[in-house]
Amino acid sequence: AQTQLGDWAGGSGQAGWLDGQPREMITTVLDGLRATEGVSVQYARGADILTLEDDPNGRTFPDGQPRPPVVVPCAPDQQLIAEAVAAAEQSDVVVAVVGDRIELVGEGRSTATLELIGGQNALLDALIATGKPVVVILLASKPLVLPPSTAQAAAVIWAANPGMLGGQALAELLTGRIEPSGRLPISFARHVGQQPTYYNQIRGQHGDRYADLTQAPAWAFGQGLSYTTVEYADLALARTELGAGDDIVAEVTVSNTGDRPVRETVQVYVRDAVTSVSWADRELKVYRQVDLAPGESARVVLTLPVADCTIVDAAAIRRVEPGAFELLVGSSSRAEDLLAAGFEVR
Secondary structure (H helix, E strand, O other), X not given: OEEEEOHHHOOOHHHHOOOOOOHHHOOOHHHHHHOOOOOOEEEEOOOOOEEEEOOOOOOEOOOOOEOOOEEEEOOOOHHHHHHHHHHHHOOOEEEEEEEOOHHHOOOOOOOOOOEOOOOHHHHHHHHHHOOOOEEEEEEXXXXXXXOHHHHHOOEEEEOOOOOOOHHHHHHHHHOOOOOXXXXXXXXXXXXXXXXXXXXXXXXXXXXXXXXXXXXXXOEOOOOOOOOOOEEEEEEEEOOXXXXXXXXXXXXXXXXXXXXXXXXXXXXXXXXXXXXXXXXXXXXXXXXXXEEEOOOOEEEEEEEEEHHHOOEEOOXXXXXXXXXEEEEEEEOOOOHHHEEEEEEEEO
16 A cells, blocks of 8 residues: 655645646646556645745835745644554555645745745654655755655655656656666755755865764765666776877776666766866766666776866866876765776876
């Protein structure tokens, strides 16, 4: 059995956010799961998100343009949470669908926090406390901060804005009919005060950590899991001394060590060890996607022009500086996910 929770199951931004997008044209996550053969679904709303009020300064700006309404977060509703917990305790798996609303997205709708609005954090805390496997689906247009309890979730899926048939796609993903293969194009912070958390920061820009929190994001650029496990080994360069007009040619062994097929995104980053100006610690330069059957290994060849390993110098000229570099290859931008091999540019 699956339990579908959250405002995104029905009357929310996904189902009625623009004229011309009527409800009958939208497949929500709840719709997608209910249409899946062999799945029994209970539904509980679980949380309210927000209400809207007129801006205290008036409905329009001095030039007559409309002001966006003011968002008022809803307080956690203990009755809604209790109903959701009761449904969860009767189920095998909990699917908790949370996120933002169209009123929190777009021009004139910046938010002071990245946390889930309304009763959603309290809902997640209560569901995860049941001990049932909880899959958190985040439908959000920006990298929101999830509560610490989600570290105990069985999985977290960022669906962004999945479109009119997003619920069908998510149901197929949840039930194993398709393999998850996406990779994060942004990093997700642990706390709004941790920003910025983009991966290609200038070395030494923020030190190693905050006094009360690591600098490492909750989920990093390039990160993403599947229903199997993948290992990287034996990174090797064809040549370690190169000129500015040469190509970097590397090979790495990528192995599917699980029992499901996988489409793995092999990511290639470059670190310029010593630069004449402050520069990013590492930058994504190229990637390759490799399909592997269960138990299969492949020797993946990666090619990158040295001409792409540039910085912008003090004279605002983009160029390759001679010296020591590192090629970093792995499954995400996290240092612990990357193998390294050094090379020299003459």
